[in-house]
Amino acid sequence: MQTPRDLVYRAYTSSLRRQLPSDQLPRHIGVMLDGNRRWARERGAGSAEGHRAGAENIAPFLGWCQEAGVEVVTLWLLSTDNLNRPAAELEPLLDIIEKVVEDLAARQCWRMHVVGALDLLPEATAGTLQAAAARTAEVDGMVVNVAIGYGGRREIADAVRSLLRHAADRGATLEELARSVSTEDIAEHLYTKGQPDPDLVIRTSGEQRLGGFLLWQSAHSEYYFCEAYWPDFRKVDFLRALRSYAERERRFGT
16 A cells, blocks of 8 residues: 555655656667675675565666666776776676676567676676577567676777777788777767767765766767665666756856
C-alpha cells in the first residue's frame, strides 16, 4: 500500500517529467557513479556492500534514460586508478562488475559496449565482459558503454597509438602524418568512435571534478553535480538533471 509520501513523490516526479521539452533532451549521457564506498561507510558496512547497492541502481537508471529517449549512456564503473586498490577490495569489485554487466546483457534491452584498457584487467574478467557485450550485438536499442579500466588520458594515448599503427599500415611516414593529422582523425580511434559526444555528464556524491572521464569527448558537455551518493540516486534526481540541462543555453565553446 502506498503511503502519502509515496503519492507525493509520484506526483512530483510526474510534474517534473511534464516540464521537460522533448526537443531539448540529451542524446548521450555520461555518468560518474560516485559515492558507493561512502554510502557503505556511513552505514557501517564494507565497500563491497556499497558497490552491490550501486550495481542494483544501474538497471533502473537505464530504464529512466530509455523512457527519456536517450540514445547513448556511458557508465564509468571502474577507473584505471581503481586498479591500484588492494586486492582485498579490487577482487570483489571486479566480481560485482562482471555480474552486473552479465545481468544487463541478459535483459536484451540495450546494446552493450565495453570501453577501457581491457588489457589492464585480469584476462578472465576481460573475457567475461566482452562475451556479455557480444550477446547484445543484435539488440536494436539504446547503446550502453560500460567504462571499465577506463581513464581519459589512457584513452587518448591508445587513440594516438591506434592512429599511428593505422598510418604505418598504409605506408604513411611520420612526417606525412604530422602534416595531415586532425582532431577528427584522433576521434576516429577513441573507444567511443562513431558515437555522439556526451551532451550531459552527471556526477553523483557531491564531488565536482572530472576525474579523467571522457576528457576528449566532453569538451562541450554540460555538467550536473548531484549531492546524492550513487546508490541513493533516484528518478527525481535524474529528472532534475534533465531539467537543468534543458534550461541551459549551450554555447559549444563560443
